[in-house]
Amino acid sequence: MTGAPEARELSEESNMKRIFIIVLDSCGCGAMPDAEKFGDAGVHTLRSCASSPELHIPNLRSCGLGNIEGLEFLGPVEAPRGAYGRLAESSMGKDTTIGHWEIAGIVSADPLPTYPDGFPDEVLEPFKAATGRGVLANAPWSGTEVIAAYGDEHVQTGDLIVYTSADSLFQIAAHEDVVPPEQLYEYCRIARAQLQGKHGVGRVIARPFVGTSGNYRRTANRHDFSLEPPKQTLLDAVKAAGLDSIGVGKIHDIFAGRGMTEYVYNRSNADGMNHAMEYAGKNFRGLCFVNLVDFDMLYGHRRDIDGYARALSEFDAWLPGFLEKLGDEDLVLITADHGCDPGYEATTDHTREYVPLLALGKQVKPVDLGTRSGFQNIAATVAQLLDVQLKTSGKSFAGEILGNDAEGGVTMTPEKLAELALEAMTHAYAPYSGYKVGAALLCADGTVYQGCNIENAAFGPSICAERTALFKAVYDGHRDLAAIAVCGGKDGIVTGMFPPCGVCRQVMREFCEDDFLIHMVGPGGSVETHTLAELLPFSFCAGDHMAQ
Numbered sequence: 001m002t003g004a005p006e007a008r009e010l011s012e013e014s015n016m017k018r019i020f021i022i023v024l025d026s027c028g029c030g031a032m033p034d035a036e037k038f039g040d041a042g043v044h045t046l047r048s049c050a051s052s053p054e055l056h057i058p059n060l061r062s063c064g065l066g067n068i069e070g071l072e073f074l075g076p077v078e079a080p081r082g083a084y085g086r087l088a089e090s091s092m093g094k095d096t097t098i099g100h101w102e103i104a105g106i107v108s109a110d111p112l113p114t115y116p117d118g119f120p121d122e123v124l125e126p127f128k129a130a131t132g133r134g135v136l137a138n139a140p141w142s143g144t145e146v147i148a149a150y151g152d153e154h155v156q157t158g159d160l161i162v163y164t165s166a167d168s169l170f171q172i173a174a175h176e177d178v179v180p181p182e183q184l185y186e187y188c189r190i191a192r193a194q195l196q197g198k199h200g201v202g203r204v205i206a207r208p209f210v211g212t213s214g215n216y217r218r219t220a221n222r223h224d225f226s227l228e229p230p231k232q233t234l235l236d237a238v239k240a241a242g243l244d245s246i247g248v249g250k251i252h253d254i255f256a257g258r259g260m261t262e263y264v265y266n267r268s269n270a271d272g273m274n275h276a277m278e279y280a281g282k283n284f285r286g287l288c289f290v291n292l293v294d295f296d297m298l299y300g301h302r303r304d305i306d307g308y309a310r311a312l313s314e315f316d317a318w319l320p321g322f323l324e325k326l327g328d329e330d331l332v333l334i335t336a337d338h339g340c341d342p343g344y345e346a347t348t349d350h351t352r353e354y355v356p357l358l359a360l361g362k363q364v365k366p367v368d369l370g371t372r373s374g375f376q377n378i379a380a381t382v383a384q385l386l387d388v389q390l391k392t393s394g395k396s397f398a399g400e401i402l403g404n405d406a407e408g409g410v411t412m413t414p415e416k417l418a419e420l421a422l423e424a425m426t427h428a429y430a431p432y433s434g435y436k437v438g439a440a441l442l443c444a445d446g447t448v449y450q451g452c453n454i455e456n457a458a459f460g461p462s463i464c465a466e467r468t469a470l471f472k473a474v475y476d477g478h479r480d481l482a483a484i485a486v487c488g489g490k491d492g493i494v495t496g497m498f499p500p501c502g503v504c505r506q507v508m509r510e511f512c513e514d515d516f517l518i519h520m521v522g523p524g525g526s527v528e529t530h531t532l533a534e535l536l537p538f539s540f541c542a543g544d545h546m547a548q
């Protein structure tokens, strides 16, 4: 059979069987450059913990925690056991949901909305209309105090007690005799459907209570309705590929139950570590995403430095036993979702910080990953190593931790890609214009697709080289595309750059992020590179015609 060359697989040998992501909830490692805008100048969760005599983390240090930029005070080691670095948050937020979504590949332009002055009429009026009930309280409240203050009025009128907190929550409290829990859940589902877009709160929570005036108490019938991630996540991609996608702890709630083949909740950090240990003993294939929330919930918000340090020491003591259970094809990524500096007295809120990243496993080289932009690099790395398709702006560091290349991501240079474009050019069918054009498209997982222009006697149906390559890749299911090299010239002789036409740029726009690279190949294989954002500014893209 003749025709275009086969797609090239470049990273087959680097596939992993089991990847664990362990999130030490709120374990930030120093203020981000924009921390002041978040009211968090100078925060540093790990440095505050290091001020406590309770901090004993020899194992984390031996893995390279103290080798991370800005964490030298923990004590770097000569030969760290893993790869180490820190990640800056791309999203404009510092909450758990947004942090985890970013780890799973989604960057959020805005934080989830909070309501320190209560919910506006544009939120409450449709809710009242849909439930046929009035609303009481409507302010940030403690859950027990709000039922003590408004319980009687609620029982008399049937109006719902609606309140929030410092977090992005819409909570509805109702007495079980006035509004049976099933009915309350229905009201929550109504609120959940209404609270989308700019009022897309993290969670709507049903808070049923029982008892009599002066003795109201909440029941175990609480139910949470989380906001669904707005796009495909790493978990969705892992599940769709037929692999195991396991959520441990809050993961199930954070992703609104989506993208998991299996999940378990934690009663505590110790319980969560037990669950992770159990999974390390199981023969699964895919992702195990673990959240340990005590750091944040019990110690960070309560500004309990010693407690936080003790919790870290407990994790540290647990870690070696866990690592022992890993096989040759397993990888562990230890990171965090935001900061919550227990030494920061100005607030009790989360803090805008970098998060640490440790990559551990038998195949991992002890490299310095430096400071990287975006937690979504984790999603890109995991997707690459599990060989699943995920569209994310993240850049994989798989190549670096496995020692396959120095740049991270894929084992491919612009020059090598240019060579493949030149080869593709020889396949061109261009009897009418005489211009032969070749393209080589690099997918984020390392696969390369080649394309050439194919002309037609009717001229109009002709197709460019770039689109031939792009459509082949898309047909094969690729959505995460990294770069394209393009070359062309009269009779197949390259005398200058061959910039992609406007139609091809628009087609790239459909599937590629702003940072997609376009390498224009010149004479002698020279390469000039631009991003898609540079070649197609102010572009019309997917979503624009569906916008508000």
Ligand code: THU
Residues within 6 Å of the ligand: 430, 433, 435, 437, 452, 453, 454, 455, 462, 463, 464, 465, 466, 499, 500, 501, 504
């Ligand atoms: N062509 C491409 O293959 N890619 C481009 O981006 C611009 C144009 C082809 C189409 C046609 O076969 C020939 O070049 C001359 O226009």
